[in-house]
Amino acid sequence: MGSSERKEREKAELKEQILHTAKKILLKSGKNGLSIRKIANEIEYSPATIYLYFKDKDEILHELMEMGFMLKNKYMAHAYSEKDPAQRLYEIGKAYVTFGIQNKDWYDIMFNSDEPMQHMAKCREDWDQGMAMFNFLTMTCREAIQKYxxxxxxxxxxxxxxxxxxxxxxxxxxxxxxxxxxHTDKQELIEKVLNSMLKCIFKK
Amino acid sequence: MGSSERKEREKAELKEQILHTAKKILLKSGKNGLSIRKIANEIEYSPATIYLYFKDKDEILHELMEMGFMLKNKYMAHAYSEKDPAQRLYEIGKAYVTFGIQNKDWYDIMFNSDEPMQHMAKCREDWDQGMAMFNFLTMTCREAIQKYxxxxxxxxxxxxxxxxxxxxxxxxxxxxxxxxxxHTDKQELIEKVLNSMLKCIFKK
DNA sequence: AAACATAATGAACACTGTTCATAATAATCA
DNA sequence: TGATTATTATGAACAGTGTTCATTATGTTT
Structure with missing residues (x-):
């Protein structure tokens, strides 16, 4: 019967629910406030159940990292479509910093934590999204070097x-x-430093 | 009698011993491996005793941060005495990166952790050592701007x-x-990037 | 020796990630 | 439908964590 398909769907749904709840707790209580037991409590399952859907906490953090990159891509989208490579670098930098400042919890998981990286090392996975980001940055640098x-x-x-x-x-x-x-205005200071960084590279 | 002086000395000695042990554990097991209970175990006292000498773990981490700055100053000493401001900036940068790469545990406590900063916020203390470092850097920048x-x-x-x-x-x-x-050689890559950062500022 | 001040601790509280034998549920077969 | 099998869920435990506090032990002074 097609019931096995339904079961798989249900399994995937609970997995989704776990991740959704993990995200909710991350945004409410930060990375240190996120625990397996809190997730379990929220979805009204036993903590042990989580381990039927994820190998360990590192794997959950890894999935959150991937969600974080989705959010980051929204910040970067307009920058990616900029034609002039120098201007593109400027927009990328601005978007990157804005994303980081406005999303400490996501940023910590994506760029400061050991755990999701360890999970990838364990599973011989690659850091695809980080790689893609850096490759695009490198490509833009190549264009800029040529053009200017x-x-x-x-x-x-x-x-x-x-x-x-x-x-x-x-x-x-x-x-x-x-x-x-x-400095009075911190936002202004950050922008000034960012501008100086980018200007710095392009002045001959 | 002068016994009260001896008591004070003994109290200070145990405080020193706690910090010394904390440092030992930090170097052996990293920041995550450092716990109040491990310190207590090592010095053969009860965990509760630690709290007679330190308000909380944050205060211990703050003390470790100060120790870290002592170590960092050793890395920077020769750079600080360099006469030419541009060359001084170069030496400071090189020493800073070398210190960081070679001392992950110290670096994390000094520049990446929230805890020692929170302790300062609680006690209305200033980040003296970080301040001193940044002030010296700023001064050197001023000199370099003038000279060049x-x-x-x-x-x-x-x-x-x-x-x-x-x-x-x-x-x-x-x-x-x-x-x-x-990149084959990571050490070489780091040096190249560092060189590029510093060169970048001084090319007109 | 008794009174007092200081120092140390055991036990508890409220947490954390993780494992595993057991129990409950759902799907399949006779 | 009833029995069997496969899946899913969990309670309880293990080994940790920081922190507090009433109680106990120690040392000093009168």
Whole structure:
């Protein structure tokens, strides 16, 4: 009978529900407030049940990481379609920082946590979405180097330099370490630094 | 009698022993492996005793942060005495990254953790050592701007840009996120990016 | 020796991730 | 329909975590 299909569907639905609840708790209580037991409590199942649908907590964090990239892509979409490579780099940087500042919990899971990376190492998976992001960045750098004749710049090094810069800026902001810089408007300060980073590369 | 002095000395000694043990565990098992109960076990006291010497775990992490800055200063000492501001910035950057790469556990506590910052917030303390570091960096930027006539650059923005860049680079390296960049020698890659960051600012 | 102050602790509370034998439910077969 | 099998769920336990507090032990002073 087709009942086996229904069962599979039900199984997938509960898996979805677990992830949906995990996301809800992440947004309400942050990464440290997210626990297997809270998820179980919320969906009214035993904690042990979670382990019938996910190998361990790392796997759940990995799935959340993938959800985070979906959200991040929304922030980046308009930047990706920009034609001029220099302008595109600027828009990518701005979107990246905005996403990070506005979504600490997602950002921590995607770019600061060991757990989802360990899950990938265990399952011999690749960091597809991070890879895609970095490849697109590298490609844009290549275009920019060609168009603006930035001789002596390696595309990989330039991409990594840009990523490091915005990643560092986001992290300093998210961990309250920008507070030591005397400045009235923090948002303005971040924008100034970001502008300086990008300008820096293109001035000859 | 002078016995009260001895008691105070003994109290300070046990406090020292707790911190020394905390450091030992941090180096052996990392930040996640460090627990009050492990410290208590190691010094052969009850976990509750720790709370007679420290308000909570955050305070211990804060003390460890200060110890971390001592270690970091050793890495930076030679850079701080460099005369030429541009060369000094280069040496500071190199020392900072080297320290971070070689001391993940210290780095996490000093620059990535919320806990020691929260402790400072609770006690209305300042982040003195971080402040001192950033002030020196800003001062060096000012000197460099003057000497090399880098017009249009703000010293605070420049300092923050440099800090963000090396901070981001260290964090990407420490969380295994540099693995996605095709490169044989990771150490070499890091040096190339670091060089590019610094060169970037000084080319006109 | 008795009174007092200080220091140390055992036990508890409320959590965490994870495992596994057992129990409940659903699907299939005779 | 009733018995058998496969799936799904769980209670309880293990080994941890930070933290608090009433009680006990220790050392000092009168």
């Amino acid at each position: 004749e930035l001789s002596g710049l390696d595309e990989s090094v330039m991409a990594l330099q840009l990523w490091s810069s915005v990643h560092g800026l986001v992290n300093l902001a998210l961990t309250q370490r920008l507070d030591i810089v005397e | 006539e880098l017009s249009g650059l703000d010293e605070s923005v420049m300092a923050l840009q440099l800090w963000s860049s090396v901070h981001g680079l260290v964090n990407l390296a420490l969380t295994q996120r540099l693995d996605i960049v095709e």
